[in-house]
Amino acid sequence: MKIVVVGTGAMGSVYAGLLAAAGNEVWAVDRWVEHTDAIASSGLRVSGASGDRVVEGLATGGRPADAGSADLWLVATKAADVDAAAAEIAPQLRPDDLVVAFQNGLGAGERVARHVPADQVLIGIAEGFGSSIPEPGHVHHEGMRLIRLGELHGGLTDRLLAVEAVWREAGFEVKAYEDLTLMIWEKFLCNVTLSAPTAVFDMTVGELMADEAAWAVALGCTAEAYRAGVAAGVAFPFDDPVRYVSEFAATIPDASPSMRLDHRAGRRSEVDVINGAVVDLSRELGLEAPYNQTLCAVLRRREAAFG
Numbered sequence: 430m431k432i433v434v435v436g437t438g439a440m441g442s443v444y445a446g447l448l449a450a451a452g453n454e455v456w457a458v459d460r461w462v463e464h465t466d467a468i469a470s471s472g473l474r475v476s477g478a479s480g481d482r483v484v485e486g487l488a489t490g491g492r493p494a495d496a497g498s499a500d501l502w503l504v505a506t507k508a509a510d511v512d513a514a515a516a517e518i519a520p521q522l523r524p525d526d527l528v529v530a531f532q533n534g535l536g537a538g539e540r541v542a543r544h545v546p547a548d549q550v551l552i553g554i555a556e557g558f559g560s561s562i563p564e565p566g567h568v569h570h571e572g573m574r575l576i577r578l579g580e581l582h583g584g585l586t587d588r589l590l591a592v593e594a595v596w597r598e599a600g601f602e603v604k605a606y607e608d609l610t611l612m613i614w615e616k617f618l619c620n621v622t623l624s625a626p627t628a629v630f631d632m633t634v635g636e637l638m639a640d641e642a643a644w645a646v647a648l649g650c651t652a653e654a655y656r657a658g659v660a661a662g663v664a665f666p667f668d669d670p671v672r673y674v675s676e677f678a679a680t681i682p683d684a685s686p687s688m689r690l691d692h693r694a695g696r697r698s699e700v701d702v703i704n705g706a707v708v709d710l711s712r713e714l715g716l717e718a719p720y721n722q723t724l725c726a727v728l729r730r731r732e733a734a735f736g
Contacts, residue, residue, distance in 0.1 A: 430595055433458055433499040435514045437465070439560040439687065440531065441505030442568035446475035446484045451599035456488045456496040465489040467566025477560070477570040479600060493517040501592065502528040503553070504541060507687075508702045511537060515544035522549065527588065529553040529578070533620050533687070534702030535613065535710075538581045550581040551589065552609060554616045557677065559634070559684025572681045576601045577616065579609040614663045615673075617703075621654040622647050622674040624688040625704040625724040631689065635682025638675070648674075649720035654707045660714045692728070695735050700728045 430453050434445040437457040442464075449455035457473070459465050472485035490496055493514065498521050506514045511532060518528060528545050530537040531553040538552045557574025576596050580589055585607045596603040606612035626647035627637050638644050648671055655670040667673050691698040704721040711718040 431499045432501045433496040434503045436506030446473045447599045449487050450484045458490045463565040474567040478573040505531045508532050508699045511540045515541045519544045535706045552579045559681040571684045576603040577612045579606040579612045583609045614658050619677045620703045622651045624686045627686050627689040628692045629724050629727050634678050634684045653718040657710045697732045
């Protein structure tokens with residue numbers, strides 16, 4: 430299968446490396462020239478939970494058009510870049526090609542579907558990887574818990590199961606979901622719990638859990654998101670969100686969520702579609718979300734200085 434990964438940052442590079450190692454024709458597309466040049470010249474080193482290997486043979490480019498057509502497109506950019514990426518993918522699409530939106534937070538699939546046919550959009554969610562790029566051409570991931578896949582409009586289709594098989598053959602733990610809303614919200618609770626708190630307090634996940642006061646703030650974010658989800662009609666399969674997010678967080682103690690990494694690098698984060706989405710949804714439902722609102726205010730103030 431020809432697969433184009435648009436956005437080979439920390440997570441996109443994990444996808445590209447392992448899918449290529451499994452024998453797929455993979456393109457790594459990114460505007461970070463130092464990274465793609467390193468991949469082209471020396472291969473992509475993938476280290477961490479999946480082992481330590483150098484994957485050679487990946488094609489590289491700076492824009493989707495460089496790759497031409499593909500069977501599967503993975504949009505692994507930050508949320509702010511999804512619209513631009515999807516718009517550039519659209520002219521390359523054939524009727525049976527699929528586009529998988531791989532972003533944190535809410536609304537990723539809908540943003541992609543503004544530019545490509547909605548019936549060609551899948552949703553992907555990565556859980557428990559804790560990935561980072563130590564240097565150009567090298568991606569490291571602390572865990573490798575689960576890849577979730579679903580159709581934008583729900584249901585278990587043959588094509589969804591075929592895509593699931595591709596990921597499984599590449600060594601990923603993967604699950605296709607019939608209920609897209611549940612798929613998104615299970616991960617969203619974990620994102621909300623760990624993203625803004627680790628960025629505000631500048632801690633790894635393990636450090637956050639070990640700090641009683643900071644962890645209490647994080648769990649306040651959890652409670653607000655869970656309350657908003659229930660009010661919005663999400664049928665969670667558990668009634669103890671604290672236990673759910675705590676068990677997840679305990680699997681990646683050394684991880685730094687992307688929001689923390691963004692702030693440490695002086696980059697704008699995805700706060701609007703993660704913790705900010707809790708505030709927006711709560712407001713729509715007549716609820717309050719003071720924990721998430723406060724952390725968002727802190728992060729946005731910092732980001733205003735990033736330029």
